[in-house]
Amino acid sequence: MTSKKFAHLNWNDLRVFHAFANTDSVNSASRHLGVDNSTVSRRLLALEKSIDTMLIRRTRNGYKLTGDGIQLKSLVQEMTDGVENIQQWLKEKQTTLSGSVSISCCDISLPRLSLLIRHFQAKYPSVKFTIHATARLANMGANGVDLAIRATNHPDDSLVGICLEHFSFALAAPSSATHQDLLPWVGLNDGQQTLPSERWQGLEKLRCHSTLSTDSYLNVAQLIANGNGIGLIPEFIVRGDPLLQRFPTQSPLPEWQLWLLFQPQLRKSPVMRTFCDFLKVNWQVTHSTLNEELSPSPAC
Template sequence: MSAQLANWDDLRVFLAVARAGSLAGAARRLGVNHSTVFRRIAGLEETLDVRLFERLPTGYALTAAGEETLGIVERIEADVTTLDRTVTGQDLRLSGTVRITAIDMLAFGPLADHLGRFRDMYPGIELEIVVGNETLNLSRRETDIALRIGNTPPETLVGRRVGQLQFAIYGAADYCAAHPGADLTQHDWIGFDSAHAPLTRQLDKLLPGMRPAVRSNSVACAVRLAKAGIGLAVLPCAVADLEPGLTRVAELPEAFGLDLWLLTHEDLRHTARIRAVLDFLTPALAESL
């Protein structure tokens, strides 16, 4: 292996491919195109004079040299991100970029409603909203703030419980008219995949053995499916109550609710721009629940 030092950006691409197992997955994680990832990996292998990945029909698999490199690069990553968090945590300016990640049910509903007012208050802070069901890693600075649901947040993160997101059963008016008085178990259902694990666990308790007619990884898609009359769906009230064409069919027990959290890494909690976002969003989102 060559003793030349590799560019850190190339090592970041290497980590993304190793973790995703494919160029396409790494490209999505990094926000670049497929060809950029390919060039970076090829360049890194040329610099190090070693083959890091086996190109397989199913994706990219680490070679023995790649496995060894992964351990080294992950240690470098830990040092770089610790330095980054430490320095950023001492930043007292109300300016710069704050990256927020949220699943679609929150980003398309409660979160979006308040960002205009935040921008009026803090014009020097640029917000970057990452919408998706993939859990971005706060420790590796893939995001600064995570808006998450679930009644037990990770112990490694700090943050604030905003309140409880309430759910109810919804359906289109035409669908409900065509199935008057039907028992819940007799309806067609719109369900969710493992991307919404806290919600699917609650659904399994409510309707054990229920097999959805359609599943989606997106609450926004589930809303559209329900409005199209595909079946009933359990949806967050803060989103579904605002949708014309949806009728609240039944209430759910209070225990069905899921806590809403604003989370960040401990090293970033005192960064002025991140604290400003947390201080603003906590009461603003609580009003929407």
């Protein structure tokens, strides 16, 4: 077999072979392709002749692929998958999302949310975002925000909810502190005493002789990192800050969840649907992985 013969390989014949190889039936292949049986048979014979290889064994019980036919089936399947991937890539490349998204989020979700929005806008620069960082549950709907990210173990069942993350709290201390240090307790203001961290009554909290309070977990973390005391904050904040360390506790620590919430009708919006799916897939991806995925390729 010469390379000259390969130059005349008909890709349409391979498409016919692929349809036949998936069913071992001329009738099924012809129905799938929308042509008559004789066309399928003729194209299969033409393919065998063009590559000088028997691909199909014709028996009284029907058709069977030869060993070469089985190998070619696998190769053509890879080609088909590649074409489908290219088509999907072109479709995504040609799709231009535009619109506005307003989000109400709790403070502990803001660092990760802002990072993901940056990467989302790198792909869809025509989408505009408005962020309301607040501990209060914002109004949702026509006169409110589109999406809300809330820390709760009991999301509103009238909304569509996507659980972004399960997390536990940690007893955080300055990285330079020791267990013997009698540091003040850093917590949240009186208006937030129903939150899990404030209801916790571990021995480490009870032995603190003075307290310091602020209005958000990020501020609690900053005060602890500055050496003002110890306190309960989400474990992922401690893990990501070299100025903080985790102290062991004798009492079990509370757990919480982060939920993405929105009205059911917003799934009809391409912008909302695409962004919500993006958050669901990428929320727990580490910062370094996200940066590697979207960083520019080195120059050749």
